Each structure stands twice: as structure tokens, then as C-alpha cells.
Amino acid sequence: MRTLTKSNAHFKKAAKKLPLGVSSNFRYWGDDETIYIDHAKGARIWDIDGNEYVDYRLGYGPAILGYQDKRVDDAAIEGMKVGGVFALGTKRELTVAERISKMVPAAELVRFSNSGTEAVMAALRLARAFTGKDSYVVIEGGYHGLFDAVLWQTEIEEWDGGPEDPPLRSYGGGVPQMLKKLIHSVPLNDANRLEETLKKHHSNIGALLIEPIMGNCCSLTADKKYLHDVRSLCDKYGVVMIIDEVKTGFRVARGGVQELFNVKADLCTFAKAIGNGYPISVLAGRADIMGNIGDGVAHGGTYTAHSVSLAAAEKTLEILDETDALANIAQYGTRLQAGLSEILNQKGVPHSFTGHPSMGGMFFSEEPPTNYRDWIRTDYTIYDTMAPHLHDRGLLVEPDSREPWFICEAHDDACLATTLEAFEEGFKITLDHLARSNGTTKGVKS
Ligand SMILES: Cc1ncc(COP(=O)(O)O)c(C=O)c1O
Incomplete structure (x- = not known):
């Protein structure tokens, strides 16, 4: 059985120097559950206690080809020899931008940043500058990074399901409450509701994220x-449509979610998969909008288009564009879901998957929810109970069911076999656990 003796001891020391003992709040899983990583390779990750996991978090998505991919790391080493950043441009920026435009037709012009947050922040600024309107629409349950304008969440757990909208609250302290006035939050998959909002407020709404x-x-x-x-x-209400492809970009298809849905954004943002884990992000879009950068709209930063990340992105995109990597990733995801389904069906547990096989969400209901309001009606207690049992058996999934399972090119047959065996055992223990605690396993036969 897994032990976390070293992680637990390290947490006690780390928490004295680093708030919550980590460098991102999402990495804190509890005083006794926070894991520290020793190293990762391919689709596997090892913690400092020597526990080995098949990783379905992949750092929230970046490692699309797997950790320590030699092709990308060799390119990054070449990028290191370029020298870092110079507060000047390099030729490679154009090469990578041209590849992005080839893969994503909406990306007529391209700018690089370092993180998804920075790219979305710039997109929103640009949309406001282009339209002259400061308010914006977001979708309930969405996350677009760590800047004040988007640090607002729909408190679905506080909602009574009545006709009033669920409350919108800032993620913790320090977010100016006055910003709330600029946000319109609407449920996914309800075009009528969106139109009502735009009809009423379009004279102030410059962007939709x-x-x-x-x-x-x-x-x-x-x-x-x-x-x-x-x-x-x-288009009708003069709103810039920003498609945030920080997670879906260069993952669900070569041209991202825009290719899958055959839709073109006005502005789109990318990060994560683009550099296989090296920090780089992209803001791209319509030439007439992007052209405002340099004509009064600020964009830049000391580390933008760093030579290491840029070289890594060049190689990662080449692989994603010119090989079957994405098809193989999707195929693994499909096989994984089929294998999980077989186990759950044997136990008579209703379930469904959402999204794309390369980043699938899992639900313990016959039909997946269609928006965040429906999500609250699903029984996520099964998932929440299951996640630690999967960790104990060597599967690293997010403890919160709201994070999908990410697949990379390095997930192979051996990973799949390990996963299905561990899942079967972990799920059996989950059901025993829930039965003992009289859990709310709606619809579960045994
Ligand atoms: C859709 C989306 N947008 C923006 C971000 C923020 O990206 P980053 O964490 O790189 O700042 C994330 C991060 O998970 C994301 O999933």
C-alpha cells in the first residue's frame, strides 16, 4: 500500500516557508495528502516516497507528448544555446507563428506570452480596445486563469435550483468587488439566455469568453x-468572441476545438500543449483586431518568446502537425474509456464521459450534464471517494471531478493494463467504502 511518509514530512517543512507548502494553491491536497514529485518520464510520475503513478493529470494538460520527450528536450537544449531573452526578436518567432496560422486558420496574427493567464488577459484587453466596451460574458463553471477579471466563480453548491441565477463570487480575497459589475455569467448551451443578456447589455459588452x-x-x-x-x-451584437483554447488547443485536434466544431474565433488563446510543458502561450486572431497591438494596445513582457520555450514549441507543433500523435492520443483515450466502462457496467454503475477522449470528464450518471447547473445534480460523491483509492493504487487523477483525465502520446498498452487493473480494484474498494459509510450512491446496484 502507498505511503506518503516523505511527502508528509516535507510538507511540514515546506509549509513553514511556502504558503500551503506549494507554489500554486491547486497543488495543496491537504496536510496529509499533498504529494511532492521526484521526477516524471513518459506518462508516469514518481513521488518522493518512490510511489509510481500512471499520470492522467499531466500537469493540467501540458505534457501532450509525455514527460521528458527527447525530441522536444533536444530542441529545448538547442534553444538554450540561443541565449534566452534579449528584449529583441528572433527569427524563430515567425517560424512558430506561421505553423500556428497553418494549424489554426483563425490565427491570422500571433503574439507569444508565457502563461495561459497572460494570453487571456491580453485577449480581453484587446477585445475591449477594439470594441470600446468594457463588460464581458463568461460561461458558468469556466476558468480562464489567475487575473482579477476572471477570478469569479459560480457558487453552484450554494444554489437552490430556483429561477434566480446561482451566485457569482470572487475566488477568495483581494479581487476588487467593483469588477463584478463588468461580468455577465451565463449557462453553457443556452443560446436564448445569451441573447437575452446581449440584447439588454450589448452596448457595454465587448467580449465573450x-x-x-x-x-x-x-x-x-x-x-x-x-x-x-x-x-x-x-457578430450580431458587436462582441469579440474569444475562444480560450489553453487546454483544448493542439490537443483535441490539430486546429483545436475550432477545427472540431468548425467555428472561427475572433481571438483565441493557447498554452499548455503548445510547448509540451515549457512555459509558452499564444494570443492569436483576426488581423484587424490583433493589429491594434502596436496601435495603442499594450502587449509584451520580459520573457515572451523565450528561446528555450520557443524552440520546444517549434518541435512540439511540428510533431503534432506532421505525425499521428493526436490520433494516437485520442485512440488511447477511447480505449481507456471503453475499458473503464466495461468495469463499471459489470458493477451496474451508470456512468458517462464528456468532452474529447484526449481530455475526458467522467460522470456517474447515464447522461452527462449539459451545463454547470446540471453538474450539481450529478452524484460526484462517488468520484470524490474514488480518487484517493486510485491514488493508492498508482493512478494519478485529480481529486476534484471537475478536472478531466488528460492523455499523452506516451500512454501505452502497459499504462492501459496497469490502469484498468488498478481501477477495478480501486472502484471495488470505493463501493465498499460508500456502502460502509452509507454513501449517496444513487443508482448503483451493488
Ligand atoms: C481554459 C484555461 N484558460 C486559462 C488558464 C490559465 O492558464 P495558466 O495556468 O497557464 O496561467 C487555464 C489553466 O488551467 C485554462 O484551463
Whole structure:
């Protein structure tokens, strides 16, 4: 059985120097559950106690080819020899930008940043500058990074299901409450509701931010017709449609979610998969909007287009564009879901998957929810109970069911076999656990 003796001891020391003992709040899983990583290779990750896991978190998505991919790391080493950053441009920026435009037709012009947060922040600024309107629409349950304008969440657990909208609250302290006035939060897959909002407020609304496969909300997925309605409504009401592809970009298809849904954003943002883990992000979009950068809209930063990340991105994109990597990733995801289904069906447990096989969400209900309001009606206690049992058996999944399972090119047959065996055992223990604690396993036969 897994022990976390070293992680627990390290946590006690780390918490004296680093708030919560980590460098991102999401990495704190509890005083006794926080894991510290020793190293990762391929699709596997080892913690400092020597526990080995098949990793389905992949750092929230970046390691699309797997950890320590030699092709990318060799390119990054070449990038190191370029020298870092110079507060000047390099030729490779154009090469990578051209590849992005080839893969994503909406990306007429391209700018690099370091993180998804920075790219989305710049997109919102640009949309406001272009339209002259400061308010914006977000989708309930969405996450777009760690800047004040988007650090607002729909408190679905506090909602009584009545006609009033669920409350919108800032993620913790320090977010100016006055910003709330600028946000309109609407449920996914409800075009009528969006139109009502735009009809009433379009004179102030400059942007709409959407992640059509909600990578921070169990991969809840926009209906294709809905997404095309969103596109038309943005055109009708003079709103810049920002498709946030920080998680879906260069993952769900070469051209991201825009290719899957055959829709074109005005602006789109990418990060994660683009550099296989090296920090780089992209803001891209329509030339007439992007052209405002340099014509009064600020964008830049000391580390943008760092030579190491840029070289890694060049190689990662080449692989994703020119090999079957993405098809293989999707195929593994499909096989994984089929294997999990078989186990759950044997136990008579209703379940469903959402999103894309490369980043699938898992539900213990016959049908997946269509928006975040429906999510609250699903029984996520099974998932929450199951996750630690899977960790104990060598499967690293997010403890919160709102994070999908990410697949990389390095997930192979051996990973799949390990996963299914561990899942079967972990799920059996989960059911025993729930039965003992008289859990709310709605619909579970045994
Ligand atoms: C859709 C989306 N947008 C933006 C971000 C923020 O990206 P980063 O964590 O790189 O700042 C994330 C992070 O998970 C994301 O999933």
C-alpha cells in the first residue's frame, strides 16, 4: 500500500516557508495528502516516497507528448544555446507563428506570452480596445486563469435550483468587488439566455469568453449548434468572441476545438500543449483586431518568446502537425474509456464521459450534464471517494471531478493494463467504502 511518509514530512517543512507548502494553491491536497514529485518520464510520475503513478493529470494538460520527450528536450537544449531573452526578436518567432496560422486558420496574427493567464488577459484587453466596451460574458463553471477579471466563480453548491441565477463570487480575497459589475455569467448551451443578456447589455459588452470543451469543468461540452449560435450572436451584437483554447488547443485536434466544431474565433488563446510543458502561450486572431497591438494596445513582457520555450514549441507543433500523435492520443483515450466502462457496467454503475477522449470528464450518471447547473445534480460523491483509492493504487487523477483525465502520446498498452487493473480494484474498494459509510450512491446496484 502507498505511503506518503516523505511527502508528509516535507510538507511540514515546506509549509513553514511556502504558503500551503506549494507554489500554486491547486497543488495543496491537504496536510496529509499533498504529494511532492521526484521526477516524471513518459506518462508516469514518481513521488518522493518512490510511489509510481500512471499520470492522467499531466500537469493540467501540458505534457501532450509525455514527460521528458527527447525530441522536444533536444530542441529545448538547442534553444538554450540561443541565449534566452534579449528584449529583441528572433527569427524563430515567425517560424512558430506561421505553423500556428497553418494549424489554426483563425490565427491570422500571433503574439507569444508565457502563461495561459497572460494570453487571456491580453485577449480581453484587446477585445475591449477594439470594441470600446468594457463588460464581458463568461460561461458558468469556466476558468480562464489567475487575473482579477476572471477570478469569479459560480457558487453552484450554494444554489437552490430556483429561477434566480446561482451566485457569482470572487475566488477568495483581494479581487476588487467593483469588477463584478463588468461580468455577465451565463449557462453553457443556452443560446436564448445569451441573447437575452446581449440584447439588454450589448452596448457595454465587448467580449465573450468561452471554452467549448470546459477543461476545468469536467469537459462539459458545448453543443455544436449552440457554439454556432454564439458565433452569430457575437457578430450580431458587436462582441469579440474569444475562444480560450489553453487546454483544448493542439490537443483535441490539430486546429483545436475550432477545427472540431468548425467555428472561427475572433481571438483565441493557447498554452499548455503548445510547448509540451515549457512555459509558452499564444494570443492569436483576426488581423484587424490583433493589429491594434502596436496601435495603442499594450502587449509584451520580459520573457515572451523565450528561446528555450520557443524552440520546444517549434518541435512540439511540428510533431503534432506532421505525425499521428493526436490520433494516437485520442485512440488511447477511447480505449481507456471503453475499458473503464466495461468495469463499471459489470458493477451496474451508470456512468458517462464528456468532452474529447484526449481530455475526458467522467460522470456517474447515464447522461452527462449539459451545463454547470446540471453538474450539481450529478452524484460526484462517488468520484470524490474514488480518487484517493486510485491514488493508492498508482493512478494519478485529480481529486476534484471537475478536472478531466488528460492523455499523452506516451500512454501505452502497459499504462492501459496497469490502469484498468488498478481501477477495478480501486472502484471495488470505493463501493465498499460508500456502502460502509452509507454513501449517496444513487443508482448503483451493488
Ligand atoms: C481554459 C484555461 N484558460 C486559462 C488558464 C490559465 O492558464 P495558466 O495556468 O497557464 O496561467 C487555464 C489553466 O488551467 C485554462 O484551463
